[in-house]
Amino acid sequence: MSTTPLYGGIEAGGTKWVCAVADAHGHVVATGVIPTTTPRTTIAAAVRFFRDHRTLAAIGVGSFGPVDLRAGSPTYGHIMATPKPGWAHTDVVSPLRTALHVPVGLDTDVNAAALGEWRRGAGQGLETVAYMTVGTGIGLGTVANGRLLHGLLHPEFGHIRVPHDRSRDVFAGSCPFHGDCLEGLASGEAMRRRWGQRPENLDEPAVWELEAEYLAHAVMNLTYTLSPERIIIGGGVAKRAGLMARIRARAFDLAAGYPAIPALTDRSAMDDYVVGPSLGDHSGITGAIELGVRCLP
Ligand code: ZN
Numbered sequence: 163m164s165t166t167p168l169y170g171g172i173e174a175g176g177t178k179w180v181c182a183v184a185d186a187h188g189h190v191v192a193t194g195v196i197p198t199t200t201p202r203t204t205i206a207a208a209v210r211f212f213r214d215h216r217t218l219a220a221i222g223v224g225s226f227g228p229v230d231l232r233a234g235s236p237t238y239g240h241i242m243a244t245p246k247p248g249w250a251h252t253d254v255v256s257p258l259r260t261a262l263h264v265p266v267g268l269d270t271d272v273n274a275a276a277l278g279e280w281r282r283g284a285g286q287g288l289e290t291v292a293y294m295t296v297g298t299g300i301g302l303g304t305v306a307n308g309r310l311l312h313g314l315l316h317p318e319f320g321h322i323r324v325p326h327d328r329s330r331d332v333f334a335g336s337c338p339f340h341g342d343c344l345e346g347l348a349s350g351e352a353m354r355r356r357w358g359q360r361p362e363n364l365d366e367p368a369v370w371e372l373e374a375e376y377l378a379h380a381v382m383n384l385t386y387t388l389s390p391e392r393i394i395i396g397g398g399v400a401k402r403a404g405l406m407a408r409i410r411a412r413a414f415d416l417a418a419g420y421p422a423i424p425a426l427t428d429r430s431a432m433d434d435y436v437v438g439p440s441l442g443d444h445s446g447i448t449g450a451i452e453l454g455v456r457c458l459p
Contacts, residue, residue, distance in 0.1 A: 171450030222453025224274025267457025276303025278449030
């Protein structure tokens with residue numbers, strides 16, 4: 163019998179929970195997908211999946227949120243107010259820890275994806291990396307000097323403001339809190355409401371020029387606030403062919419050569435600065451497993 167410790171990971175999404183078991187090097191030995199239904203049913207199914215692997219040393223969870231990550235908070239490990247029916251105020255950590263008798267590491271889904279890309283993907287070998295996901299919503303995970311950035315709660319970069327030229331874009335924005343914040347203007351949901359169709363069905367160049375405009379501003383805000391060595395842009399909307407090239411070109415113009423470092427002054431270096439995820443759709447589960455590895459003392 164092998165004595166190599168195994169780690170569990172859960173990419174806990176609003177429509178499915180992806181579960182995996184891997185060794186400390188990230189080699190996956192089992193995977194499973196559980197539809198997200200009620201908290202009780204979904205968590206019980208995850209427990210059953212992991213019970214088949216009795217040598218687990220720890221489990222990591224990258225969860226949709228917002229999630230309470232504040233150490234010492236009475237509701238640590240709970241999903242907070244969420245529009246997902248039945249899931250508000252759900253404790254996702256305690257039921258797993260109690261049923262499986264292992265430590266459980268928790269972070270946001272996007273922080274998990276950032277950690278996965280930093281550890282084993284497009285951010286390998288760097289100290290500080292920003293991972294932005296552009297899908298139904300917009301989120302950000304950051305590894306800063308080798309650690310996930312938390313602070314007050316966790317970054318909510320999707321809700322920053324970006325310039326909104328109403329003569330070019332009359333759409334008021336889709337964010338229920340802010341209207342035309344970044345997520346309200348550039349998320350997949352914003353695109354669907356502005357144009358009346360899902361992003362994958364939109365082919366007009368002007369649609370994607372506008373999208374690149376907003377995301378290029380996001381790239382420059384990240385550049386100037388966090389000084390990441392690389393910005394990784396993932397999520398369903400970001401898979402659009404040609405979008406990354408438009409974002410790079412516009413960000414290069416917005417930078418206007420300042421500061422004078424290669425990523426911002428050498429057009430070809432920008433190709434290495436703003437990139438897609440190299441783990442494809444596996445960034446999140448890879449990072450969730452790593453959250454398990456890292457939650458042990
Ligand atoms: Zn907002």
